[in-house]
Structures are given as structure tokens and as C-alpha cells.
Amino acid sequence: xxxxxxxxxxxxxxxxxxxxxxxxxxxxxxxxxxxxxxxxxxxxxxxxxxxxxxxxxxxxxxxxxxxxxxxxxxxxxxxxxxxxxxxxxxxxxxxxxxxxxxxxxxxxxxxxxxxxxxxxxxxxxxxxxxxxxxxxxxxxxxxxxxxxxxxxxxxxxxxxxxxxxxxxxxxxxxxxxxxxxxxxxxxxxxxxxxxxxxxxxxxxxxxxxxxxxxxxxxxxxxxxxxxxxxxxxxxxxxxxxxxxxxxxxxxxxxxxxxxxxxxxxxxxxxxxxxxxxxxxxxxxxxxxxxxxxxxxxxxxxxxxxxxxxxxxxxxxxxxxxxxxxxxxxxxxxxxxxxxxxxxxxxxxxxxxxxxxxxxxxxxxxxxxxxxxxxxxxxxxxxxxxxx
Numbered sequence: 001x002x003x004x005x006x007x008x009x010x011x012x013x014x015x016x017x018x019x020x021x022x023x024x025x026x027x028x029x030x031x032x033x034x035x036x037x038x039x040x041x042x043x044x045x046x047x048x049x050x051x052x053x054x055x056x057x058x059x060x061x062x063x064x065x066x067x068x069x070x071x072x073x074x075x076x077x078x079x080x081x082x083x084x085x086x087x088x089x090x091x092x093x094x095x096x097x098x099x100x101x102x103x104x105x106x107x108x109x110x111x112x113x114x115x116x117x118x119x120x121x122x123x124x125x126x127x128x129x130x131x132x133x134x135x136x137x138x139x140x141x142x143x144x145x146x147x148x149x150x151x152x153x154x155x156x157x158x159x160x161x162x163x164x165x166x167x168x169x170x171x172x173x174x175x176x177x178x179x180x181x182x183x184x185x186x187x188x189x190x191x192x193x194x195x196x197x198x199x200x201x202x203x204x205x206x207x208x209x210x211x212x213x214x215x216x217x218x219x220x221x222x223x224x225x226x227x228x229x230x231x232x233x234x235x236x237x238x239x240x241x242x243x244x245x246x247x248x249x250x251x252x253x254x255x256x257x258x259x260x261x262x263x264x265x266x267x268x269x270x271x272x273x274x275x276x277x278x279x280x281x282x283x284x285x286x287x288x289x290x291x292x293x294x295x296x297x298x299x300x301x302x303x304x305x306x307x308x309x310x311x312x313x314x315x316x317x318x319x320x321x322x323x324x325x326x327x328x329x330x331x332x333x334x335x336x337x338x339x340x341x342x343x344x345x346x347x348x349x350x351x352x353x354x355x356x357x358x359x360x361x362x363x364x365x366x367x368x369x370x371x372x373x374x375x376x377x378x379x380x381x382x383x384x385x386x387x
Contacts, residue, residue: 026091028104032065037101046089047081055081057088064095064102072096079106176213180206208257220350233275233361237385240270240304240311247284254288258296262287265303270311273385278358283315285351286378290317293376310364311384316377322370330368331356355380 008015019027019040026043030036034053044051053061058080067074075095082088093106183206187194194202244264255262272279283302290300294317305312322330330352355378359366364381 025107026093026105030061030102030104032097032100032102034061042107043104046091055083057081057083061102065097067097069097072098079104176209179209204257208254211254231278233278235273235275235362235383237271237273238276238279240272240313243272243276243279243283244302246276247280247287251284251287251291255291255300258291258294260291260294260296261299263299263301265301270304270306271385272311273383274362275358278361279382282355282358282380283313285355286315286380289351289378290315290319290376293317293319293321295319306384307381309384309386310381312379312381314377314379316375318375321372321374322368322376323372324370327368327370331366 019025021041023042023045025040026046027038027040028036028043028047028051029038030053036051039047039051047055056064056079059075064075073094074097075093077093078090079093079095080088080090091106091108093104096103096105183202187199187202191199241264248262252262287300287302294300298318301314301316303314303316305314330349332353356366359380359382362382364383366378366380368376368378370376
């Protein structure tokens with residue numbers, strides 16, 4: 001049925017009602033002088049509360065009323081309205097001029113709807129992608145904050161540990177000086193009346209105390225330099241025998257005072273590729289530690305066993321041994337104070353901490369094998385010189 005042959009008169013009331021209340025089809029009627037005669041709800045939604053001729057941007061109202069045509073239809077195409085400071089709207093419209101009035105009617109073009117819908121889908125995809133990125137960034141930020149919180153906690157614990165450690169060191173540095181001051185005051189006041197044997201004994205005690213304090217200061221300065229990154233790591237070819245000869249003087253007297261023999265076992269011909277200064281700190285501390293916890297009259301042995309690219313160096317004593325529950329604390333600064341030696345020698349445990357740091361600087365590892373009242377064996381790996 002063709003529309004031209006169909007009469008809508010019987011539906012005029014219903015059609016008028018639909019047009020007036022329609023929210024998709026826009027209708028507005030103006031006089032040519034600009035007065036608004038009618039605007040349905042759809043066009044009011046687009047124009048806003050004020051439906052005026054000034055809202056027509058392209059083509060303008062003036063251009064429309066000045067269009068010359070012998071037909072009522074004076075324009076067909078996209079009609080843009082709004083204002084230049086806000087978002088504009090466009091509809092696919094037909095504009096008619098008749099009897100001093102302008103009729104504007106139209107709506108959204110189907111192709112335009114499809115295009116806008118496609119753009120909206122694309123925009124939604126971009127928004128979803130951005131949302132996923134934001135969620136990922138949020139998770140990364142949360143993980144970073146968690147790590148920062150963990151690091152902050154570790155820093156607080158490290159500071160508390162170092163405070164405790166320095167307190168121990170201050171105490172261990174103070175005691176030898178108190179003893180030295182006491183000995184010298186006694187000698188000063190009673191020098192003429194003291195028997196030579198007693199003087200010799202006191203001088204021996206003072207010498208041991210001074211050496212022990214100096215050793216502690218040496219370790220403390222070395223550890224401080226290590227923490228500040230001031231120690232330069234330089235490896236070179238050097239024999240274990242030569243390294244021992246450079247440090248044995250500092251520990252031989254300590255061993256002799258307790259009638260302890262230091263024995264090398266298959267270690268004389270071993271050639272290492274290491275930092276000599278670091279290695280001497282490691283070996284000196286381990287041998288000194290072994291002497292400290294050895295019973296008088298016993299033996300401390302030093303051995304080296306090749307193992308592919310490394311040598312396993314062992315320092316073994318036949319002393320008091322170490323309770324396995326204390327193994328982990330030996331390598332942690334401030335975790336526990338060092339116990340007294342067999343002759344009540346004191347210490348801070350700083351030497352073992354230095355040993356661990358310097359062994360690991362060589363890419364090696366250090367560990368302990370011990371049995372209470374039987375003895376201990378500290379072992380560590382160090383690179384061999386490979387031709």
C-alpha cells in the first residue's frame with residue numbers, strides 16, 4: 001500500500017499526540033521573525049530549556065529564511081544547533097518554509113547511529129583497557145607499598161639491632177680499659193714492693209688485654225669500612241702458606257698462653273685466588289675464635305681440601321663446642337652476645353660476622369659443624385687458583 005493512496009485523517013489526533021510526545025523525532029515551528037510557535041519534547045531535550053533561533057549554528061536561521069526556492073522544502077541535510085561554548089548536537093533534518101513560518105523536523109540518521117554506536121564500542125574498549133591498566137597499576141602500587149613497609153620494618157629492626165650491637169661493643173671496649181687502668185694504678189702505687197713474678201704476671205695480663213682490645217678495634221674498623229663500601233675487593237694468586245705466615249704472629253702468642261698447638265693439615269701447597277686482606281681477616285678470626293674456646297693443652301688444626309674450583313678451608317678445635325640452637329645467631333649482628341672462652345675471654349661475635357661477609361664477597365659460603373664438649377669446625381669455601 002502506497003502512502004500517497006493512504007489517508008491519515010482518521011489518525012490525525014493520534015499522530016499529533018505521538019509527534020508532540022516523541023523523544024526521537026524533532027519538530028519545531030518558528031515565524032520568520034524568530035518567534036517560536038511550537039517545539040516538541042525531543043527538540044527541547046536537545047536544545048535545552050531555551051529553544052531560540054540563535055541556537056541554529058549551521059545553517060543559521062538567517063540563511064534558512066533567506067533561501068530562495070519555489071518549493072516548500074528549502075533545506076535537507078544535517079542541522080547543527082547549540083552554542084560555541086558547549087557541546088553541539090546535529091540531526092538529519094528537513095526544513096520547510098511556507099506562509100511566513102519555518103518547520104524543522106528530523107532526527108538521528110540510522111547510519112549516524114551505527115557510526116556513533118561503533119565509536120561508543122571503541123570508546124568502551126579503550127575505557128576497559130584503561131581500567132585494566134589502572135587495576136594493574138593499583139596492584140603494583142599496593143605491592144610497592146607492601147615492599148616499602150617491609151623494608152621500613154627491616155630498617156627499624158636493623159637500627160635496633162645495631163644499637164644493641166654498639167652497646168655490646170661499648171661494654172666490651174670499656175672493660176679492658178678499666179682492667180688496664182686498675183693494673184697500672186696498682187703498679188704505680190706498689191711498684192717498689194711488688195715481687196718480680198707478680199709484676200711479670202700483671203704485665204702478661206695487660207699485654208693479653210691490650211692485644212684482645214686491639215683485635216676488637218681492628219675488626220670494628222674493618223666492619224665499618226665494609227658497611228660503607230670502602231673496602232676494595234681485589235683477587236690475586238697467593239699461597240695459603242704465605243697468607244698464614246703473615247697472620248700467625250698475631251695468634252701464636254694467644255695460643256702459647258693456653259699451651260695450644262696450631263697444626264696445618266694438607267694445607268701448605270694450596271694456592272688460592274682471593275683478596276689477601278679479606279682472607280687474612282677470615283682466617284685470623286676463625287683461628288682466634290678456635291683458641292678462645294679450646295681447652296688448654298689441646299690442638300687447633302687448619303686444613304684445606306680442593307673441591308673443583310674452590311678449596312674448603314677448615315679450622316677445627318677440640319673445645320667446648322656450640323649448642324646447635326645458637327648456630328643461626330652466630331651470623332646475625334646483635335642477635336646474641338658472644339659467650340666466654342675457656343679462660344673467660346670475652347668477645348662480641350663481630351669477627352664471625354666479618355668472616356661471613358668476606359667469604360660471601362668471594363662467592364663462597366661458611367658453615368659450622370659442632371658438638372658440645374667435643375669441639376667445633378668452622379668451614380668455608382674460597383676460590384682456588386686455576387692455571
